[in-house]
Amino acid sequence: MKKLYASADRLLVYHLQNALASEGINCVINNDMIYSLAGEVPVNEVWPELWLSDESQLKKARKILSELLIPLKCRPGLWHCRQCGEQHESQFTECWQCGLENNG
Ligand SMILES: [Zn+2]
Incomplete structure (x- = not known):
C-alpha cells in the first residue's frame, strides 16, 4: 500500500478514486471519518487519504493524478x-x- 494523495476535500478524493478505477487502478480511502470526528480531532489530521493497493501501478497512478489535478x-x-x-x-x-x- 502506498499513499497517493490526501485532501480536506473529501469529494475530490472520491473523484480521484473513481477516475483511477476507470483506468484499472484500485485505491482505497482511509481516514474517511472527518465528519464523525469533527470537533474532536484537528481537521487536518483526519484528511481522507487515497492509498494505492498495487504499488507496481504507482508511476501510472501518479501520472493520472497529476493530469486530473492540472486545473488546480x-x-x-x-x-x-x-x-x-x-x-x-x-x-x-x-x-x-x-x-x-x-x-x-
Ligand atoms: Zn525526479
Missing part, C-alpha cells in the same frame, strides 16, 4: 525535482519520475 495548478506550491526536473504538485513529497524526496 494555478495555486502556489509547485516544485521541480532537483534531479530530473519533473514538475510536481505541492502535495506530492517525492518525485514520481526518479523517486527523489522534495526537502524544500
Whole structure:
C-alpha cells in the first residue's frame, strides 16, 4: 500500500478514486471519518487519504493524478525535482519520475 494523495476535500478524493478505477487502478480511502470526528480531532489530521493497493501501478497512478489535478495548478506550491526536473504538485513529497524526496 502506498499513499497517493490526501485532501480536506473529501469529494475530490472520491473523484480521484473513481477516475483511477476507470483506468484499472484500485485505491482505497482511509481516514474517511472527518465528519464523525469533527470537533474532536484537528481537521487536518483526519484528511481522507487515497492509498494505492498495487504499488507496481504507482508511476501510472501518479501520472493520472497529476493530469486530473492540472486545473488546480494555478495555486502556489509547485516544485521541480532537483534531479530530473519533473514538475510536481505541492502535495506530492517525492518525485514520481526518479523517486527523489522534495526537502524544500
Ligand atoms: Zn525526479
